[in-house]
Amino acid sequence: xxxxxxxxxxxxxxxxxxxxxxxxxxxxxxxxxxxxxxxxxxxxxxxxxxxxxxxxxxxxxxxxxxxxxxxxxxxxxxxxxxxxxxxxxxxxxxxxxxxxxxxxxxxxxxxxxxxxxxxxxxxxxxxxxxxxxxxxxxxxxxxxxxxxxxxxxxxxxxxxxxxxxxxxxxxxxxxxxxxxxxxxxxxxxxxxxxxxxxxxxxx
Ligand SMILES: C[S@@+](CC[C@H](N)C(=O)[O-])C[C@H]1O[C@@H](n2cnc3c(N)ncnc32)[C@H](O)[C@@H]1O
Numbered sequence: 001x002x003x004x005x006x007x008x009x010x011x012x013x014x015x016x017x018x019x020x021x022x023x024x025x026x027x028x029x030x031x032x033x034x035x036x037x038x039x040x041x042x043x044x045x046x047x048x049x050x051x052x053x054x055x056x057x058x059x060x061x062x063x064x065x066x067x068x069x070x071x072x073x074x075x076x077x078x079x080x081x082x083x084x085x086x087x088x089x090x091x092x093x094x095x096x097x098x099x100x101x102x103x104x105x106x107x108x109x110x111x112x113x114x115x116x117x118x119x120x121x122x123x124x125x126x127x128x129x130x131x132x133x134x135x136x137x138x139x140x141x142x143x144x145x146x147x148x149x150x151x152x153x154x155x156x157x158x159x160x161x162x163x164x165x166x167x168x169x170x171x172x173x174x175x176x177x178x179x180x181x182x183x184x185x186x187x188x189x190x191x192x193x194x195x196x197x198x199x200x201x202x203x
Contacts, residue, residue: 001069002062009072011056011083013093020054020098023081028054030100035087036107036120038184040068045180047077053100055080058087091125094132102129102139104152106184106195109145121152123159130161133202140179144188144195153198162200172196 017023020031030050034057037043043057057080059065065084072080083090107120121141129139139162143149156162166172175181175197185195 001073002066005069005073006065006082006084009069009081011058011081011090011093013083013089016093018095020056020095023056024054025078028052028079030054031056031098032101032103033057033087033094033099034103034105036104037064037068038106038182039064040071041182042103042105042180043068043080044071044075044077047080048075049178051079053079056083056090056099057081058083058085058090060085087120088125091128091132094128096131097134099129099133100137102133102137105140105142105182106144106188107141107148107152109143109148111145111147116151119148119151121148121155123155126156126159126162130159130202135202137202139200139202141198141200142175142179142185142195144185144193149196149198156200161203163203165199165201172198 021028030053032053032055034043034055037057037059038061043055047055062084065082068080068082104121110116110118139156141152143152157164179197188195
């Protein structure tokens with residue numbers, strides 16, 4: 001699949017697009033980006049449930065990409081375009097205000113202070129997301145590392161284009177029903193860690 005299907009479906013950041021709809025056959029009415037999809041459980045679940053959504057999804061871990069390609073092949077999805085590398089390569093490529101949802105689920109924690117700067121959530125990433133997300137678009141972030149939850153909240157809310165939607169602790173302590181468990185999350189729960197599920201909207 002990696003040799004055959006990936007070259008066909010892979011997003012090419014060197015080919016500019018004006019409209020993400022041109023990447024998908026049929027009628028697609030929303031575009032969602034998943035950053036670091038791991039083994040692809042969330043991506044595949046969402047693609048199955050939302051056939052009218054076009055999924056753009058980046059993950060440098062090739063075994064995860066292979067799993068998603070195999071699901072595309074078996075289930076015949078036509079609404080997933082993977083990118084097998086760093087999401088930063090794509091950020092200038094996305095048209096302005098083109099995304100309806102963005103997922104950053106259980107990003108690598110980089111817990112040591114001196115490694116914090118490697119965390120995927122940064123002021124730079126969030127400023128790109130502010131440009132490429134539509135007004136009213138949702139940014140979903142989950143982590144089981146309390147220090148990363150604080151970090152992510154701070155970086156996202158430092159950008160005035162985003163606001164947090166929670167009204168009640170259940171809004172971030174419980175995974176919404178349209179949000180399946182990922183492999184990383186299952187391991188965190190088995191290890192006794194609790195996840196936070198945080199949703200922001202683009203103004
Ligand atoms: C802890 S795992 C979580 C995977 C998945 N979201 C889950 O919940 O099971 C974090 C993932 O982010 C990916 N990742 C790290 N840096 C990335 C980057 N710059 N662009 C895209 N994905 C990245 C890693 O390869 C890894 O698979």
